[in-house]
Amino acid sequence: MKQSPWFVTLLLFLLLLAPSLVQAGTIVGSYHDMTFINEKHHWRPKPDFLIEIDVINNYNEICVYCHTPHNATVEVPLWNRELSAVTYTTYSSGSMTTQPGQPSHYSLLCLSCHDGTLAIDAIANYNPSTAELLNYPDPHGSMKAGPGYNTHTDCYSCHRGNTLFPNFAPSFLTTDLSNDHPIAMTYPESPKYHSPLDSENFANGIRLIDGKVECSTCHNVHDPDIKPFLRTSNVGSELCLTCHIK
Numbered sequence: 001m002k003q004s005p006w007f008v009t010l011l012l013f014l015l016l017l018a019p020s021l022v023q024a025g026t027i028v029g030s031y032h033d034m035t036f037i038n039e040k041h042h043w044r045p046k047p048d049f050l051i052e053i054d055v056i057n058n059y060n061e062i063c064v065y066c067h068t069p070h071n072a073t074v075e076v077p078l079w080n081r082e083l084s085a086v087t088y089t090t091y092s093s094g095s096m097t098t099q100p101g102q103p104s105h106y107s108l109l110c111l112s113c114h115d116g117t118l119a120i121d122a123i124a125n126y127n128p129s130t131a132e133l134l135n136y137p138d139p140h141g142s143m144k145a146g147p148g149y150n151t152h153t154d155c156y157s158c159h160r161g162n163t164l165f166p167n168f169a170p171s172f173l174t175t176d177l178s179n180d181h182p183i184a185m186t187y188p189e190s191p192k193y194h195s196p197l198d199s200e201n202f203a204n205g206i207r208l209i210d211g212k213v214e215c216s217t218c219h220n221v222h223d224p225d226i227k228p229f230l231r232t233s234n235v236g237s238e239l240c241l242t243c244h245i246k
Contacts, residue, residue, distance in 0.1 A: 025225035027062060031171075032221055032229070034065040034120060056121040058132040066109075068125045074105070080124050083108040084117045088175050091182040097190050100182035100213075107183045110215040114173045171228075185213045193243050205231040206242045213243075 027033055031040075038054040059065065068080035083105075090100045103111055112118055173180060187193070187208050200208045207217060218239060219229045226232065232239050237246075 025223045027222045027224065030224035030229075032224070033062050035060060035062055037120065054132075054134060056119070057126075057134055059121070059123070059126045060130045060132065061127070064126055065120065065123060068123075071125055073124050074109070077109075079109060081109075081112045081122065082118065082124070083112050084115050084175075086115070086117055086175050088115075089178045090184075091178055091180060096182070096185075097188045098186045100185040102184060103177075104184045104209075104212065104214060106209050107215045110219075110221070111173070114171060115175050116172055117175065181213075181218075183212075183214050183217075187211055187213055187243075192245055194245060202242050204238070204242055206239065207231070 029036060034056065035058060037056055038058060064080060066080055067078050069078065072078040072080065073082055088103055088111075090102070092099070113120055177183070187196075189195075194202070196202050196208060199211060205220075208214075209216060218231055220231050221229055223229065223231075230239060232242065234240065240246075
């Protein structure tokens with residue numbers, strides 16, 4: 001049967017569109033795109049009063065806040081930050097068959113921003129010819145090294161949900177992880193838990209790292225499509241039920 005020209009055109013358009021429909025989200029413009037963090041910080045507590053304060057050094061490169069092609073602080077994954085050198089309070093429960101330890105190398109990558117001990121823009125390498133470095137006499141406008149508001153802890157003194165300021169609490173874990181899902185924990189072999197397809201992977205994208213539960217077991221830092229950077233939706237507790245048999 002001969003098809004009309006418009007049908008053929010529509011079919012070709014859909015074929016061209018299909019690859020883009022299955023691609024993962026992009027870090028560009030997400031909350032892990034630090035080149036936009038200054039813009040996100042601009043806020044308007046009153047209709048006639050706009051606060052415009054740049055709060056971090058803008059290196060004008062998205063990847064550089066975490067990665068560097070040369071002189072990495074951690075070889076894999078070419079890390080451009082120091083790792084937090086602190087002792088964490090970990091989750092503990094008498095019903096657990098395995099116990100979490102101190103965060104491993106993999107989760108320390110995430111905690112180097114999310115525990116509040118290091119400034120977001122505290123990186124090892126950057127291009128000085130393109131960087132816009134802050135040098136405010138008032139330290140409130142800067143997270144650069146030196147005295148003043150240099151870490152999440154300082155920012156959190158105001159940004160904690162009980163003032164007019166934006167709330168940082170969802171991304172501010174502190175070094176007390178006792179009220180967070182355990183990490184650096186060997187995945188238990190128990191009738192209470194589903195087994196992965198192989199030693200690392202579940203069918204919906206949840207994955208173990210060297211046989212352990214880590215931050216990246218549930219989170220994909222480069223894909224913001226499922227908030228907050230989840231590997232799979234938790235509608236109906238889908239993510240939780242990937243591991244837990246309930």
